[in-house]
Amino acid sequence: MxxxxxxxxxxxxxxxxxxxxxxxxxxxxxxxxxxxxxxxxxxxxxxxxxxxxxxxxxxxxxVDSRDSARRFRYTIALPAPSLYAQFNNLRDQLPVLRGLYGLGFDEVYEVAKGAEMVSSLTDQYLREGKLTLPAISCACPVVVRLIRTRFPNLINHILPILPPVEVAARLAKRDFCAKMGCTPEEVGTVFLSPCPAKSTACRDPLGFDKSAVDLVVSIKDVYPTLLAAMKRPDLPEYGELCGKMGLGWGISGGEAASLTHENYLAADGIENIIRVLEDLEDEHITGVDFVELNACPGGCVGGILTVENPFMARAKMQRMQKNLAVTGYQPRGVEERLLLFDHPIQFCEVLSLDQDLATAMELLNRIDEVESRLFGMDCGACGAPSCRAMATDIVMGRASEDMCIYKLREGLAQQTDKEEVLV
Amino acid sequence: MSELTFRFVVPGDDYSRAGEASSTVKNRLKRLGIDPAAIRRVSIALYEGEINMVIHGGGGEVIVSVTPQRVDMVLEDHGKGIPDIALAMQEGYSTASDQARSLGFGAGMGLPNMKKYTDEIEVSSVVGQGTTVRMAVLL
The missing domain is CATH 3.30.70.20 (Alpha-Beta Plaits)
Incomplete structure (x- = not known):
C-alpha cells in the first residue's frame, strides 16, 4: 500500500x-x-x-519494450482509444485494429469496450444510489494519486469501478484462454498507452492487488511499425468495432458524456484538475453527481507518449465518432466483483511536517520566519521551486540559506561595505 | 510553540479573490497533519465568512490562530453591520444584492453554514460600523 x-x-x-x-x-x-x-x-x-x-x-x-512480449506464448493488444486518433484519414478504427494483427498480436481487444462496460456499471450505481457523490472518475491514474496524497476528504468519492484498461485486460485474457484452451500465464496483455501514469497504474495499482495488464508499451514506440503494418495487404478481418461512446473516453468529456446521467463536470489539464479538486473539497463546487478529470490537456489524446497534436487528435477522434454506431457494451455474464476495486484506496499522509502537532506547528512557524528572510523572487536558482519551498527545505534540514543567490549577493554587498570602511 | 497565527486582508468587492484566506489556511493546516475532517470544516466556514465580507462587509481582516486544541477564526469588517443577527442566522434569509445573486451567491446560507461547520460561533455587529464573527473548530 x-x-x-x-x-x-x-x-x-x-x-x-x-x-x-x-x-x-x-x-x-x-x-x-x-x-x-x-x-x-x-x-x-x-x-x-x-x-x-x-x-x-x-x-x-x-515503459516496456515491444520485445519484452516475446516471453509470452500468445499476446493480446489492448489499444487505448487515443491510439486511433494518431492516424490520418481514418473513417473508423478498423485499419488500426487490423494493423495490430499485422504486428504479430494474436488477439486485439479494444480498451474502449472496457470503457463502455465501466460507463454502464457507473450509470447503474448512480441510479441505485451506491456512490458517494459526486463520484470522481479513477480512469486517469494521476487523479487517483493526487487525491490519495493531497485530498483526504475526497478519497471516498473515487469511483470504485476499475479503469477501462483493467476491465479490458481481465476480460480479454479470460475470453482468449477459453477460446484457445491455454493458461493465463501463457498470455501476455500489452496495453498501448498514451501516458506513463497508466504504466505506473499497471505496475503498482491502487485499489486492487494485481493488474491483468502484463506490459505497457507507449503509443509513440509502436506508432512507426504499426503505421507500416496497417498498409499490409494480407491483414485478417476484425470483428465488431466499439462504438462512439467508448472511443470518446480518449478525449476530455467523453467519459462523462457516455453516461445517461447528465449532471456531470469534466475538466482537463493538471492545473485545472487541481483547482477542481480544491473546489470540490471546499464544497465551492456543489450539485454535480459525476466528475471526470484528465491530467493531460484535452484528455488522453494529450498524453506525453502520443505523437499527434492533442487538438488535432481530438478533431480526428470526433470525426471517427460521427461514423460509428452506439454499441453500449455491457458486462453481461461477467461477475460484478471482476469490475470492482478489491479494497478502498487509502489516504497517504505525505504533507504533514511532523506527527506531533506541536512540533509541526513549531516547524511551520519557523518556515514562515525563514520565508520572510528570503526575497520572494521564486527564481528557483537554489533548486527549489519557490522561496516557500526553499524555506521548508531549510527548516527540515535539506538545504541552507547560503544556497539562495540573493542571500549570497546581500552577504557580498555587506562584506564589501565593511572592507570599504576598513580602507 | 503553543500558537500559530495567520493574518489576511480580504478586499471588498473582489469576488475572484474571496477564498484566498481559506485556501491558504487549508494548505497550512494540511502541513500540520490535523484531522482532515476538521480542516474541511475550518475551510468551509472560513470561505463562507470571506464571501460575506466581500458581499456585505466591504472587505476586512481575518485572523486565524491555531493551537493543538483548537482553530480560532476572527473575521472583522467595517461594513454596514447586521441589524438583526438572529434573522441573519436563519437559513435562506439574505440581503445580498442582485449582483451577488447573479454570481450564485446570496442563498442565505452564509452564517447558517458557518454555524453548522464550527463548534463555537459568536457574531457581534454595530449597524453602520461593522461586524465581527468569532468562530472555533475544536481539534
Missing part, C-alpha cells in the same frame, strides 16, 4: 541541473541538488509534466 513506484526516470548525464522541471512540477516534488533534478517519490503523481518540459530530454517514461 505504501509503495510509491513511478514511471519517470532521470538520465543523469543529460540533466544539466536547470530548473525547468522543478518549476513545472504541480506538486513541488522536484529539487535540483548537486546539479541534478531529483524527485521526492512520495510527492510525485506521475503526471509526466517534467518529462514534457525538459529541454535536454533527461527525463523519460519507464
Amino acid at each position: 505504501e509503495s510509491f513506484f513511478h514511471s519517470v526516470k532521470l538520465n543523469k548525464e543529460l540533466c544539466v541541473g536547470c530548473t525547468n522541471c522543478v518549476k513545472r512540477c504541480p506538486t513541488g516534488a522536484i529539487r535540483v541538488r548537486d546539479g541534478k533534478a531529483f524527485i521526492t517519490k512520495e510527492l510525485c503523481i506521475d503526471c509526466g509534466e517534467c518529462i514534457s518540459i525538459c529541454p535536454h530530454h533527461a527525463k523519460s517514461a519507464v
